[in-house]
Amino acid sequence: MKLPTLLVAAWMLDVRAGFAAMRPSRFPYPRFALALALGIGGGLLFQRLSLPLPWMMGPMMFCTLAALLRVPVAAPPVIRPPMTMVIGVMLGAAFSPDLVARIPQWWPATLGLVLFIALCGGSVVWYLRAIGGYDRTTAYFAGMPGGLVEMISIGEERGGDGQVIALIHSVRILLIVMTLPFAIQWLEGVSLNRMAGAVSMFSTPAMGQIWLITCGLVGCFIGHMLKLPAKYLLGPMLVSAAVHLAGWSDFKPPFEIVNAAQLILGVVIGCRFAGTAPRTVGHIILLSLGSTAILLFWTAACAALVSSLTGFRAMTLILAYSPGGLAEMSLIALAVHAEVAFVAAHHIIRIFVVMVAAAPVYAVIAHFGRREDRRDPRGGGMPAE
Numbered sequence: 001m002k003l004p005t006l007l008v009a010a011w012m013l014d015v016r017a018g019f020a021a022m023r024p025s026r027f028p029y030p031r032f033a034l035a036l037a038l039g040i041g042g043g044l045l046f047q048r049l050s051l052p053l054p055w056m057m058g059p060m061m062f063c064t065l066a067a068l069l070r071v072p073v074a075a076p077p078v079i080r081p082p083m084t085m086v087i088g089v090m091l092g093a094a095f096s097p098d099l100v101a102r103i104p105q106w107w108p109a110t111l112g113l114v115l116f117i118a119l120c121g122g123s124v125v126w127y128l129r130a131i132g133g134y135d136r137t138t139a140y141f142a143g144m145p146g147g148l149v150e151m152i153s154i155g156e157e158r159g160g161d162g163q164v165i166a167l168i169h170s171v172r173i174l175l176i177v178m179t180l181p182f183a184i185q186w187l188e189g190v191s192l193n194r195m196a197g198a199v200s201m202f203s204t205p206a207m208g209q210i211w212l213i214t215c216g217l218v219g220c221f222i223g224h225m226l227k228l229p230a231k232y233l234l235g236p237m238l239v240s241a242a243v244h245l246a247g248w249s250d251f252k253p254p255f256e257i258v259n260a261a262q263l264i265l266g267v268v269i270g271c272r273f274a275g276t277a278p279r280t281v282g283h284i285i286l287l288s289l290g291s292t293a294i295l296l297f298w299t300a301a302c303a304a305l306v307s308s309l310t311g312f313r314a315m316t317l318i319l320a321y322s323p324g325g326l327a328e329m330s331l332i333a334l335a336v337h338a339e340v341a342f343v344a345a346h347h348i349i350r351i352f353v354v355m356v357a358a359a360p361v362y363a364v365i366a367h368f369g370r371r372e373d374r375r376d377p378r379g380g381g382m383p384a385e
Contacts (some may be wrong), residue, residue: 011221011224011225018078021076021078022078027076027078028074028076030072031072031073031074031274032073032074032076032079034066034071034072034073035063035066035073035074035075035270035271036075036267038059038062038063038071038073038267039058039059039062039063039263039264039266039267040059041058041062042057042058042059042060042062042063042266043055043058043059043259043266045058046058046061052181052182052184052185052332052335053181053262053331053332053335055260055262055263055266056177056262056263056265056266056328056331057177057178057181057266058266059262059263059267059270060174060177060178060266060267060269060270061178061270062270063075063267063269063270064174064269064273065270066270066271067270067271067272067273067274067275067276068273068278068281068282069278070278073270073271073274074271074274075264075267075268075271077268079264080232080264080265080268081220081232082216082232083264084230084232084233084261084265084327085216085217085219085220085233085236086212086216086236086253086257086258086261087233087258087261087262087265087327087330087331088216088219088232088233088234088235088236088237088240088327089212089215089219089236089237089239089240089253090240090258090261091233091237091240091327091334091344092215092219092236092237092239092240092241092242092243092244093244093250093251093252093253094340094341095240095241095245095340095341096244096245099339099341099342100245103341103345106342106345106346108306108309108310108312109310109312109317109320109342109346110346110349112302112303112305112306112317112321113320113321113346113349113350114353115302116145116298116299116302116321117145117146117350119298119302120145120294120295120298120323121143121144121145121354123294123298124143124145124291124294125139125140125143127143127290127294128142128143128168128287131287131290132287134164135161136365136366137155137158137159137160137362137366138160138161138164138165140160140358140362140365141154141158141160141358141362142155142164142168142169143168143291144354144358145172145295145323145350145354146323146351146353146354146355147358148166148169148173150354150355150358151165151169151354151358152165152169154358154359154362158362158366163276163280164284167273167276167280167281168284168287168288168291170269170272170273171281171284171285171288171292172288172291172295172323172324173269173324173328174269174270174272175285175288175289175292176292176295176296176322176323176324177269177324177328179292179296180318180319180322180324180329180332181332184315184318184319200254200256201254201255201256201257204251204252204254205251207249207251208249208252208254211243211249211251212251212253212257215236215239215240218235218236218239219234219235219236219237219238219240220232220235221235222235222238222239223235223236230326230327230348230351233326233327237344241341262331265327269325295322295323296322299318299321299322299323302317302321303315303317303318303320303321313338315336315338316333316338316339316342316343319332319333319336319338320342320343320345320346320347321346321350323350326344326347326348326351329347330343330344330347
């Protein structure tokens with residue numbers, strides 16, 4: 001009984017820490033209010049122009065520009081979990097018994113994903129070394145296609161530059177999320193302006209709101225107890241999926257709440273660059289344009305190969321393989337009527353493979369590369385001038 005008690009106590013400490021971080025003495029409310037206002041403006045503009053995922057893309061672009069121009073904006077990560085919870089519940093609502101029954105048939109696509117991870121990791125790490133001029137450790141952990149938090153932590157432990165690793169991963173997610181929806185909307189000829197099957201909160205029964213809150217809170221607790229990656233997304237998604245698969249409810253989160261969740265998600269991503277020197281961010285963005293092109297090339301190539309061999313829809317495979325954010329790619333999948341469970345499952349596998357394999361593979365590379373390191377005058381994890 002001691003382990004469950006400790007887990008519950010840890011959960012309560014996590015919750016208390018979250019509330020403590022919202023105190024006026026610790027939370028930058030004026031800067032967050034400005035970021036939120038910019039995000040709302042961006043969302044309204046993108047919606048008016050019928051651009052894809054307006055309530056995520058608009059806030060993301062506006063807040064990114066504001067951060068780069070040194071406008072005093074901020075969106076601490078503590079505000080993201082509740083919004084991520086809503087996205088998780090929404091994704092879980094897309095599960096169906098027929099879809100789950102097809103999971104054993106996904107193994108060819110999963111093998112293709114492992115090949116994709118190896119190709120992306122190898123080519124982007126080479127690119128960051130050869131073109132970016134970063135040391136081996138920084139280039140390696142910055143070039144992994146996933147696991148932002150874990151790669152920063154492990155990379156710093158191995159002597160890499162944590163800030164560079166964080167920025168490159170953040171820009172990777174930013175650029176992929178900014179480019180892929182436009183490409184899909186253009187190629188597929190579909191509108192990503194509104195989620196499929198969206199319902200309004202004014203036409204949603206009160207019991208649907210109760211189910212939303214219950215699935216979210218219970219899912220967050222389970223995600224914490226099971227130590228799931230992206231626990232605030234996967235926990236609620238699993239609980240919501242269980243509720244829908246069991247037939248207890250067929251509720252869907254209202255689009256107003258989903259739009260608010262996307263708004264916060266976009267604001268948080270955009271504000272990641274606040275406080276960083278524009279020259280540093282500009283250099284990494286330029287460098288990341290090349291690495292993003294490499295990632296998207298391998299995404300399209302592997303998706304096309306697996307699609308031709310297996311019959312899986314190429315667009316669904318692109319969303320499943322694309323090394324953007326799990327929540328962001330799942331939202332796009334939902335908008336284009338792709339199998340959300342398929343897309344989400346492959347992103348979870350990608351993150352898991354990167355987290356498990358990155359450190360051991362690096363240890364092997366470091367062992368055989370020590371002689372080269374002694375000859376390499378570069379160090380400290382910063383680009384060579």
